[in-house]
Amino acid sequence: MRRRRAIAIFMTGIVVCLSFGVALAELLQTAPPATPSQAAEIAVQQKASQSALETLEVRGRAPKTGYERKQFGNGWAKVNGCTTREIILYRDLKDKTMDGECKVIAGTLNDPYTGTVIMFSKDKSSAVQIDHVVALSNAWQTGAQQLSFEKRQQLANDPLELLAVDGPANQAKGDGDAATWLPKNKAFRCEYVSRQIAVKVKYSLWVTVAEKEVMKRVLDTC
Numbered sequence: 001m002r003r004r005r006a007i008a009i010f011m012t013g014i015v016v017c018l019s020f021g022v023a024l025a026e027l028l029q030t031a032p033p034a035t036p037s038q039a040a041e042i043a044v045q046q047k048a049s050q051s052a053l054e055t056l057e058v059r060g061r062a063p064k065t066g067y068e069r070k071q072f073g074n075g076w077a078k079v080n081g082c083t084t085r086e087i088i089l090y091r092d093l094k095d096k097t098m099d100g101e102c103k104v105i106a107g108t109l110n111d112p113y114t115g116t117v118i119m120f121s122k123d124k125s126s127a128v129q130i131d132h133v134v135a136l137s138n139a140w141q142t143g144a145q146q147l148s149f150e151k152r153q154q155l156a157n158d159p160l161e162l163l164a165v166d167g168p169a170n171q172a173k174g175d176g177d178a179a180t181w182l183p184k185n186k187a188f189r190c191e192y193v194s195r196q197i198a199v200k201v202k203y204s205l206w207v208t209v210a211e212k213e214v215m216k217r218v219l220d221t222c
Contacts, residue, residue: 046190049197049222056200056206057207061138062140066145071136072136072139072152073153073156077153081101081102082102084157086104087159088159088163089120093120093164094107104120105121109128109166111166111169113131113165113183114169115187118166126167127166128167129166129170131163131170132162133163133196134196134205137175138176142207142208144203144205147204155203163195169183178193179214189221190221193215193218194219
């Protein structure tokens with residue numbers, strides 16, 4: 001029970017960590033038409049994302065030289081014995097079945113990238129993967145190599161930076177930025193771009209010219 005309480009505490013922290021993008025997505029995915037108050041909130045979140053984007057430095061990608069996954073830590077970090085991966089599965093899956101204190105062995109994912117419903121099980125765990133919203137190799141090429149190892153490890157395990165998603169969609173994304181890859185699910189693109197911006201602001205990363213142009217275009221549709 002101690003570990004489950006730790007997860008609950010961690011989840012409370014996630015609410016604080018997550019930025020304007022989450023609230024925006026919740027509004028955009030509401031089934032009925034937006035009420036005037038909801039429309040106003042969407043406009044506020046859109047403006048916040050646009051303003052944050054303007055604070056980011058614009059530069060070309062640095063060489064990928066020296067990049068290795070271990071530059072961001074040796075696998076997932078642990079919180080009271082529970083890996084970040086299990087914590088994100090616990091956060092993002094519905095109707096979860098647990099094995100012990102930490103292991104999620106089954107559940108349902110409303111996949112944000114494809115808009116489909118995926119049945120997760122430990123026997124087909126690759127069907128659901130944990131995506132780094134700003135790909136780590138992309139982060140490396142846009143400023144992360146200048147961060148301390150501890151800061152890079154924090155980035156790689158930050159709930160703001162992580163989403164449980166469709167495995168094939170995650171593989172198709174690779175190390176692409178917003179200029180080269182966006183979720184197939186157009187209703188999620190505003191939150192996706194907002195999350196990328198929030199991560200880049202938080203960790204002092206930059207954007208390329210093409211990346212910024214796409215981000216601005218997406219935010220204009222929110």
